[in-house]
Amino acid sequence: MENQSMVNLMPGGYGDANLVAHEHSHQWFGDLITCGTWADIWLNEGFATFCQNLWVDHSAGAQAYRTSMNSLANYYLAHNPGWPVYHASWAINTPTGNTLYNQAVSYNKGACVLFQLRYVLGDSLFFKVIHDYATDTNFRFKNAFTGDFVKKVSQSAGEDLDWFFNEWIYSPNHPVYQNTFEIDSLGKTSWRVSVTVNQTQLNPIFFKMPLQFQISFSDATDTIIKVMNDENHQEFAFSFSKKPVNLVFDPYRNILLKQAATIFGVKTVSPQKGFKLNQNEPNPFKNSTLISYEIATEQKVIVSVYDSNGKLLDCPVNRLQTPGIYRFVWTNQGFLPGIYVLKMEAGNFTDTKKMILIN
Numbered sequence: 132m133e134n135q136s137m138v139n140l141m142p143g144g145y146g147d148a149n150l151v152a153h154e155h156s157h158q159w160f161g162d163l164i165t166c167g168t169w170a171d172i173w174l175n176e177g178f179a180t181f182c183q184n185l186w187v188d189h190s191a192g193a194q195a196y197r198t199s200m201n202s203l204a205n206y207y208l209a210h211n212p213g214w215p216v217y218h219a220s221w222a223i224n225t226p227t228g229n230t231l232y233n234q235a236v237s238y239n240k241g242a243c244v245l246f247q248l249r250y251v252l253g254d255s256l257f258f259k260v261i262h263d264y265a266t267d268t269n270f271r272f273k274n275a276f277t278g279d280f281v282k283k284v285s286q287s288a289g290e291d292l293d294w295f296f297n298e299w300i301y302s303p304n305h306p307v308y309q310n311t312f313e314i315d316s317l318g319k320t321s322w323r324v325s326v327t328v329n330q331t332q333l334n335p336i337f338f339k340m341p342l343q344f345q346i347s348f349s350d351a352t353d354t355i356i357k358v359m360n361d362e363n364h365q366e367f368a369f370s371f372s373k374k375p376v377n378l379v380f381d382p383y384r385n386i387l388l389k390q391a392a393t394i395f396g397v398k399t400v401s402p403q404k405g406f407k408l409n410q411n412e413p414n415p416f417k418n419s420t421l422i423s424y425e426i427a428t429e430q431k432v433i434v435s436v437y438d439s440n441g442k443l444l445d446c447p448v449n450r451l452q453t454p455g456i457y458r459f460v461w462t463n464q465g466f467l468p469g470i471y472v473l474k475m476e477a478g479n480f481t482d483t484k485k486m487i488l489i490n
Contacts, residue, residue, distance in 0.1 A: 149186070149187070160175055163272065167275055177240070325368045345382035348371070349376050391447050409423045415488070431449075431452075434449075437471065438466075469488055
């Protein structure tokens with residue numbers, strides 16, 4: 132059973148509003164409904180972590196809420212131990228406290244999964260689902276298992292959402308997107324944007340999710356398009372009567388648990404001088420930086436990020452690409468301030484640039 136007196140025992144105590152919100156959320160998720168086994172601990176801690184961020188939304192506004200949730204996701208991405216939120220063997224063999232109460236998975240990833248469920252369902256249906264779960268007499272003053280919650284969500288939402296929980300709760304890790312897009316002129320007043328969505332994570336599971344693209348136009352306007360990505364290497368095409376100039380993938384970061392947060396942009400102009408890796412802009416940078424490069428012939432292109440000791444940290448590009456000028460935004464994933472090395476490889480071409488990450 133969870134005990135709200137923990138706020139008196141933890142550093143900060145009643146001076147920490149987030150801690151108070153977290154511990155008191157356990158009145159519902161932990162006490163009113165208690166996790167059935169240690170394998171279901173996220174039903175306590177993930178829920179309480181999400182609820183404390185709902186308090187941030189209420190007290191400080193939507194932007195503060197998103198900033199706080201982004202911080203949870205960044206911590207997970209930097210410290211992911213590689214196991215799922217629901218680890219079935221824990222119901223039989225209880226792991227150590229540091230494993231069971233893992234900050235990255237049991238707390239942060241669990242909360243981010245609820246954030247993403249809110250995105251998938253929309254606010255009205257999401258809060259109805261949570262209310263229906265919390266008031267179900269089959270669970271109130273009793274125990275609930277992860278399977279109970281999953282079944283209740285589908286029942287309350289009126290649709291089968293097993294696919295969502297199979298990805299985010301029962302499977303480890305997260306998607307790594309390496310997307311491309313092209314802008315083609317079809318005439319004086321007609322343009323087409325073509326997008327290919329690729330997932331390149333090493334674990335075999337594919338993450339089905341609704342995706343958003345923000346398309347900007349030459350007249351300084353933009354639009355949001357939402358599609359369902361239900362297979363890998365999926366292609367989408369959109370036609371417009373005004374000139375599109377850029378596309379951003381998941382512009383509001385509704386899919387918190389992913390890498391390669393911004394889509395690669397492709398210009399249809401072929402470079403004249405061969406292969407080139409440009410200096411990232413801005414440099415130094417805080418949260419994100421624009422990386423661009425040019426290729427003269429079709430090649431497999433690898434763009435990697437290393438720390439100052441030569442340790443590979445990220446590989447945002449690893450694919451066969453046609454001649455063109457490419458650009459993408461690289462987002463800091465919880466790395467500490469310092470000097471990082473950007474490396475590009477394409478055939479016999481290799482080049483590096485120094486990137487400086489600051490506070």
